[in-house]
Amino acid sequence: MAGRPLSGVRxxxxxxxxxxxxxxxxxxxxxxxxxxVESCQHHIINTRGFIPKPSKEMAEALGTLGGAYADKDPxxxxxxxxxxxxxxxxxxxxxxxxxxxxEGRQIVHELxxxxxxxxxxxxxxxxxxxxxxxKKVHALNPTLLYVPMPxxxxxxxxxxxxxFGTNAEGLxxxxxxxxxxxxxxTTMGITYHMDATSGIGASFAILASxxxxxxxxxxxxxxxxxIEHLLQQIGGPLMDAAMNGRAQTTLGNRxxxxxxQGIYRCKGEDRWIALSVGTDEEWAALCKAIGRPKLTGAPExxxxxxxxxxxxxxxxxxxEWSSKLDSIEAAQxxxxxGIPAGHVANDKDVYEDPHLxxxxxxxxxEHPECxxxxxxxxxxxxxxxxxxxxxxxxxxxxxNDLVYRQLLGKPESEIERLTxxxxxxxxxxxxxxx
Amino acid sequence: MQPLKGIKVLDLTWxxxxxxxxxxxxxxxxxxxxxxxxxxxxxxxxxxxxPNDEPHHERSGTxxxxxxxxxxxxxNLRDEAGKQIVKELVQWADVVTESFAPGxxxxxxxxxxxxxxxxxxxxxxSISNFGQTGPYRDWKATEFTLxxxxxxxxxxxAEDREPLKSTDHLQEYQAGSIAAFAVLGALTQRDxxxxxxxxxxxxxxxxxxxxxxxNTLLTGYAYTGLISGREPALASSLPLGIYPCQDxxxxxxxSPTARWPRFMEMLGRPDLIxxxxxxxxxxxxxxxxxxxxxxxxxxxxxxxxxxxxMQEAQAAxxxxxxxxxxxxxxxxxxxxxxxxxxxxxHPEAGRLPYTGPSYRTEGGPWQLKSTAPLLGQxxxxxLMGSLGFSSGELVILRETGAI
Numbered sequence: 102m103a104g105r106p107l108s109g110v111r112x113x114x115x116x117x118x119x120x121x122x123x124x125x126x127x128x129x130x131x132x133x134x135x136x137x138v139e140s141c142q143h144h145i146i147n148t149r150g151f152i153p154k155p156s157k158e159m160a161e162a163l164g165t166l167g168g169a170y171a172d173k174d175p176x177x178x179x180x181x182x183x184x185x186x187x188x189x190x191x192x193x194x195x196x197x198x199x200x201x202x203x204e205g206r207q208i209v210h211e212l213x214x215x216x217x218x219x220x221x222x223x224x225x226x227x228x229x230x231x232x233x234x235x236k237k238v239h240a241l242n243p244t245l246l247y248v249p250m251p252x253x254x255x256x257x258x259x260x261x262x263x264x265f266g267t268n269a270e271g272l273x274x275x276x277x278x279x280x281x282x283x284x285x286x287t288t289m290g291i292t293y294h295m296d297a298t299s300g301i302g303a304s305f306a307i308l309a310s311x312x313x314x315x316x317x318x319x320x321x322x323x324x325x326x327x328i329e330h331l332l333q334q335i336g337g338p339l340m341d342a343a344m345n346g347r348a349q350t351t352l353g354n355r356x357x358x359x360x361x362q363g364i365y366r367c368k369g370e371d372r373w374i375a376l377s378v379g380t381d382e383e384w385a386a387l388c389k390a391i392g393r394p395k396l397t398g399a400p401e402x403x404x405x406x407x408x409x410x411x412x413x414x415x416x417x418x419x420x421e422w423s424s425k426l427d428s429i430e431a432a433q434x435x436x437x438x439g440i441p442a443g444h445v446a447n448d449k450d451v452y453e454d455p456h457l458x459x460x461x462x463x464x465x466x467e468h469p470e471c472x473x474x475x476x477x478x479x480x481x482x483x484x485x486x487x488x489x490x491x492x493x494x495x496x497x498x499x500x501n502d503l504v505y506r507q508l509l510g511k512p513e514s515e516i517e518r519l520t521x522x523x524x525x526x527x528x529x530x531x532x533x534x535x
Numbered sequence: 536m537q538p539l540k541g542i543k544v545l546d547l548t549w550x551x552x553x554x555x556x557x558x559x560x561x562x563x564x565x566x567x568x569x570x571x572x573x574x575x576x577x578x579x580x581x582x583x584x585x586p587n588d589e590p591h592h593e594r595s596g597t598x599x600x601x602x603x604x605x606x607x608x609x610x611n612l613r614d615e616a617g618k619q620i621v622k623e624l625v626q627w628a629d630v631v632t633e634s635f636a637p638g639x640x641x642x643x644x645x646x647x648x649x650x651x652x653x654x655x656x657x658x659x660x661s662i663s664n665f666g667q668t669g670p671y672r673d674w675k676a677t678e679f680t681l682x683x684x685x686x687x688x689x690x691x692x693a694e695d696r697e698p699l700k701s702t703d704h705l706q707e708y709q710a711g712s713i714a715a716f717a718v719l720g721a722l723t724q725r726d727x728x729x730x731x732x733x734x735x736x737x738x739x740x741x742x743x744x745x746x747x748x749x750n751t752l753l754t755g756y757a758y759t760g761l762i763s764g765r766e767p768a769l770a771s772s773l774p775l776g777i778y779p780c781q782d783x784x785x786x787x788x789x790s791p792t793a794r795w796p797r798f799m800e801m802l803g804r805p806d807l808i809x810x811x812x813x814x815x816x817x818x819x820x821x822x823x824x825x826x827x828x829x830x831x832x833x834x835x836x837x838x839x840x841x842x843x844x845m846q847e848a849q850a851a852x853x854x855x856x857x858x859x860x861x862x863x864x865x866x867x868x869x870x871x872x873x874x875x876x877x878x879x880x881h882p883e884a885g886r887l888p889y890t891g892p893s894y895r896t897e898g899g900p901w902q903l904k905s906t907a908p909l910l911g912q913x914x915x916x917x918l919m920g921s922l923g924f925s926s927g928e929l930v931i932l933r934e935t936g937a938i
Contacts, residue, residue, distance in 0.1 A: 106723035123745070131720045146791045151769060162820045164770035165763040166748065169755030188754030259869040262845075264788075264854045267775075271786040271858040272867065276777065278702045281693070286784050286858065287777045288693040290765055292701050293747045301712040301745065306894035308719040309563050313538035313900070315726075321896050329875055330893040332864070333555075334708040340596025341584035342861040343887050349861055354679075354700050362679060364688070364697050371764055373698055375683035432684075441675040443684035445698050448756035448763055451686040451743050456671040462740060474757040477744045481717045482666070484647075485732035486724050 105132025105486055110311065112218040113138055113209075114193065117148040119293065120266065120327065121222035121250060122189040123300025128218075128307060129192035130479055130488045136216075136504065137195040138209060139497060141526040144533045149180035149497065153534040171471035178528060181470045181496045188477060190494025191466070196504040197497065198524045200231045205524050209233065211509055213241045218307055222250035222299075222327075224263055235322050245320040246310050250303055254326035266295035269328040278338060280351040289351075295331045301480075302330040360408035361387075361415040364445060367428035374423055374431050376442035379405060386438040391422035468493040498527040537564025538900045542722065545621070545628040546570065546605065547612075549577040551678075551704050552738060553634040553662050554601040555711030559893070560630075560718065561604035562901050568628075568917065569602065569908065570621065573609040573938060576910040577602070586884060592910065593883035599907045603889060607908035608917050609938050612643050616937040621645060623922055625653050629725075630718055634662045637672050647733040656731040658721040660714050666737030678707050678738070685742025686749060694765045706746060710738045713745065772824035773798065777858060780836040784858040785844050787832075792819045794853065801851035802831050881906040914938055 110133040114125045129135045139145065144153040151167045152159065160168040160175045169184035176182055198205035213219065219238060221228055228234065228249070235247045249255065252264045270276055270292060280289035303325045310323045332339070338349040356362045359379035367373055378384050381403060388397040396402055396418075401411065408415060423431050428444040435442035444450065452475075457463065460482075463475040471493075479488045505511045505525060519525050542565040546557045554569075554577065561567040571577055579601060580592040611617040622645075625631060631650060633640060640646045647659045661667055664676040679700055682688050687706070692699030717734045724730050743749060752763050769775065773789040789798045796808045807813060818824055836844060841857040848855025859867065865888065870876065876888040884906075892901035918924045918938070932938045 104727070106720045106727065119751075123750075127716060131723070146793075151791060159817055159820065162770060162817075164767055165755060165759070165761045166751060167769045167771075169751065169758055169761075171758045173759050173761075182758075184754035184758050185751045187758075188750045253869055254873050257869045257872040259849075262849050262856070262869075263852060264856050265790070267788060268786045268854050268856040271777070271784075272856050272864070274859050274861045274864040275702045276784075276786070276858050277860050279691075279699065281696065281699060284693075285779070287779065288696070289699060289777065290690075290692045291767075291776060292691055294701065294705055297746055297749075298705075298709055298712060301709065301716055302893055305559060305712065305716045305719065308716060308723065309538040309894075309900065310896065312719065312723070313536075313896075313898075316536070321898075324895045325893075326873075326895070329870070329873075329891065332870075332875070332890050333559075333893050334705060335702065335861075336600025336890075337582065337584060337597040337704075338861045339865065339890070340600055340887065342865055344584055344586045344596055344884075345588065346862060347584070354697070356679065356703075359677070362677075364683070364700070366697070371689070373683075373689070375680045375688065375700075377677045377679050379677075436674050439675060441677045441680050443674075443676065443680040445683045445689050446686045447689050448686060448752050448761075451749075452753055452756050454684075454743070456665060456669045457740065457743060459669040460666055460737070460740070462744070471758070474754075476757065477750050477753045480713050480741060480745045481737075482735040483717070483721065483732050484734075485730050486721070 105489065107131040107133035110134070110218065111136065111216040112220055113212055113216045115219070115221040115223060115228065117145045117223060119189070119296035120299035120303070121220060122148070122186070123297065124303040124307070125193065125220055126189050126191060127300065127304040127480070130490070132489055135193045136212070137193055137495065139195060139197050140199050140205070141197050141498065141523060141528065141530050142199050142201065142533050144180065144529050147185070149186045150183035153529060154179055176470070178470065178497070180529065187468065187471065187494040191476070192489050192492055193495050194500040194503065195495035195498060196501050197526055199522070202522065204519065204522060206232050208509070208524065210241055213238055213245060215508065216242070216245060218246045218248060220248045220303070220307070225249070225251045225255065225261055239320060243320055244314065244318065246307065246314065246323050247320070248303065248307060248323045248325060250299060250325045250327055252327045254329065255324050266293050267291055269295050269331060273328055273331050274335060274338065278335065278349060278351055282351055282353045295327055298334065299325070299327045299330060355412065358405055360405050360412055361419065363416055363419070365416070365420045365423040367423050367426055367431055369427070371447070372428040373445035374428050374435070374442060375445050376419070376435055376440060378440060383440050384408065386440050390435055390438040390440065391419060393418060464490045466493045470496065496527060497529070498525065501525045537902060540564035542566065542630065543628045544568065544630045544632060545624050547631065547633040547635070548662065549634060550579055550707070551601065552707040552710040553632055553714065554579065555708050556662070556714035556718070557605065557632055558601050558603060559712065559715040564900070567605040568624065569605045569607045570610050571607055571910055573611050573911070573936060576609065580910070591883065599881060599884055599887065600889070602907035604904055605908055606913040606917065607911060608914050609911035611937050612645065614935065614937040616932055616935065618644065620918070620922065620937070622653055625650050625657065627921065628654070629658060629722065631657060631659045632662070632714065632718070633659070637663050637667045651731060654731070656725055656729050658718060658725060658731055658734070660718050660734040660736065662710055662714050662736045662738070664737070665739045667735045671739065676739070678704055681738050682706050682742050682746070684739055685746060687742050687746050690748065690752065690763050690765060692765050698765065706738050706742045709746060710736055710741050713741060770820060772819050772821060772828055774828065774832065778832070778836055780839055780841055780844050782840045785841055786856050786858055787848065788854040795819055797851050797853055801848055801853050802835050804831060877903050879903050879906050882909065911938070
């Protein structure tokens with residue numbers, strides 16, 4: 102095979118948080134050379150950690166996500182040790198330049214001339230304000246794909262609104278479709294579906310646009326409005342509103358048709374199983390599995406509709422059974438009876454899952470500052486192409502030498518000057534550490 | 536010219552995941568030929584919602600949404616003549632997509648090995664609950680149980696209650712999205728060097744890895760040994776969640792912590808920005824900061840309607856936005872100003888709004904050229920026009936139940 106699908110494609114990566122880094126991760130898996138452009142003068146929000154330089158005690162107070170530093174220790178360079186950036190950061194190169202200064206912008210302009218894709222999920226207008234708007238970039242390199250990921254799109258009355266994925270899920274109706282039916286919406290907790298799915302969608306848009314470019318030879322603006330991509334994923338409820346004017350709401354853990362379906366307590370703290378029964382055959386199997394064979398064939402439990410009417414009662418039967426069992430064992434037992442069921446896995450369960458292990462999902466990787474860990478792997482398998490996972494997330498400015506010397510051919514004197522001016526570096530400046 | 540024009544997809548998928556993946560390809564120009572079971576077709580035809588709640592296999596909202604720009608032929612894969620038709624179409628296709636239980640296509644002689652023998656540069660994409668290998672391969676599942684097993688459900692909901700499922704079907708949509716990406720990647724490889732290959736997409740793996748916070752929380756577990764539950768994974772006393780206002784609910788996210796002065800401005804309390812207590816490092820991770828936030832925020836929200844909260848939050852550059860019902864989504868000013876919804880006629884379901892492009896370029900890469908196909912709508916066009924069957928042969932295929 103002649104390399105990977107995107108071998109030879111260079112992506113300039115201005116991304117932050119989840120959505121953008123997930124997209125550039127997928128492109129790097131396919132062999133693209135992804136170069137992160139960062140600044141020592143600006144700690145990008147919620148990316149290389151949530152707080153620029155927390156103490157060990159502060160990190161501990163930040164919760165499992167906020168405080169997810171290797172060995173729970175932010176160390177002297179916390180920006181190189183956080184799980185958020187390091188989990189998604191594989192295969193990437195990282196360089197620094199101070200984009201507020203003309204020399205820094207000049208450096209980026211030189212990189213634009215030798216790149217194929219510019220990917221950005223900052224707030225709308227940020228790159229424009231740094232002399233990196235589409236017109237400018239297109240003039241520098243007419244074959245480059247310029248890919249912003251605005252939450253609301255590049256036009257319209259709310260185009261400059263700021264919003265995170267959770268905000269968009271509320272606007273797009275996703276929050277109206279989940280929650281506890283006996284409680285108000287404030288208790289539903291947070292999901293981050295949009296961030297995760299935007300990353301996939303944007304990388305699809307880039308592959309399709311690269312395909313188009315191979316035919317036309319021309320670069321273009323590829324607008325990825327995250328909320329409009331998200332809206333592709335609630336077809337049924339949107340059609341119900343259009344057809345019948347109906348405002349679908351939440352059923353909690355239940356299903357509109359299948360019954361019983363739910364999450365049931367098991368032995369131990371915060372241990373549960375999920376199961377979903379949708380046919381009389383599965384119902385009969387469930388009755389047998391939970392030791393109530395006499396319920397089988399009783400007309401008041403035949404058919405989903407009848408079982409929906411008695412759902413509370415059935416929940417009671419199932420909980421009584423499950424609460425005495427280990428969740429993983431209970432799920433396996435239900436599977437032996439042919440019932441769609443699974444343990445409600447926590448991080449440890451997933452990390453130690455024998456199925457994922459057998460499929461070779463996790464990858465060991467040695468990170469120069471975090472040590473050796475097992476990282477989540479690829480999102481699909483190819484039978485022929487070997488997807489890339491060969492370097493850990495880059496340290497801040499780790500590849501400055503490669504970029505400034507090899508890619509841009511800067512002489513020693515210039516590199517010294519740019520280092521003095523603060524463009525080239527491996528640590529954030531004091532002003533960046535609020 | 537649409538970016539994916541010229542890509543030919545033989546689509547053996549049904550339900551949500553596979554059809555969503557091939558919808559993405561079809562909406563951007565690929566020629567997607569859907570193979571449906573004679574009689575009932577794709578089970579999504581039975582899911583609804585239906586106009587006036589009257590079931591009809593050509594009027595299912597779920598099916599109509601997921602199958603735009605595709606053609607449909609009916610083929611019985613258990614029938615020898617039916618299998619022959621599929622094999623001839625495999626020669627035509629660049630891509631075959633399927634979502635059978637692992638092993639089912641092998642028992643029909645239509646697995647990747649058999650199809651590659653017919654078309655060596657074929658890209659085949661299999662989408663299944665647990666993937667083509669591994670100990671859970673043949674386990675039974677629904678999207679609900681897969682999300683739970685992937686670790687997604689346990690971190691969603693209230694700390695003192697049972698875990699809560701997310702919006703329905705999301706992991707299936709995510710799997711379809713990944714399948715579409717993987718197919719384009721494999722086609723890019725094929726265009727470089729002629730390599731065909733088989734793609735294995737597991738919804739369980741996707742729920743374990745790409746969904747929600749999974750990647751970060753798994754990496755975090757590897758780093759710290761700490762398990763996330765339904766307590767806020769990101770502790771801060773600044774708002775991150777859903778709050779009530781005068782006429783509904785809003786999402787409010789004040790993040791990162793450094794944005795707290797903007798939040799004070801939003802609340803009409805710029806005087807607090809210079810308060811030395813509030814400026815102390817770590818103040819906003821303290822519980823007492825939450826009391827301050829609550830005492831200022833709730834009265835402010837109760838004086839304002841959803842739309843006003845959104846305008847004032849945004850004016851202060853705070854991520855505050857309304858929580859919409861589904862009918863409100865259809866009326867959303869921003870989406871309508873951008874012309875996102877595209878109305879189209881369907882011979883059985885009538886005129887309905889469809890979701891527009893998921894990405895845009897100047898050339899209009901996304902098009903709604905046709906609404907979802909009727910069951911077997913393209914039988915004659917494909918079998919007679921493309922495969923050269925005569926009308927007499929078509930009659931025989933119908934009578935024997937092959938199509």
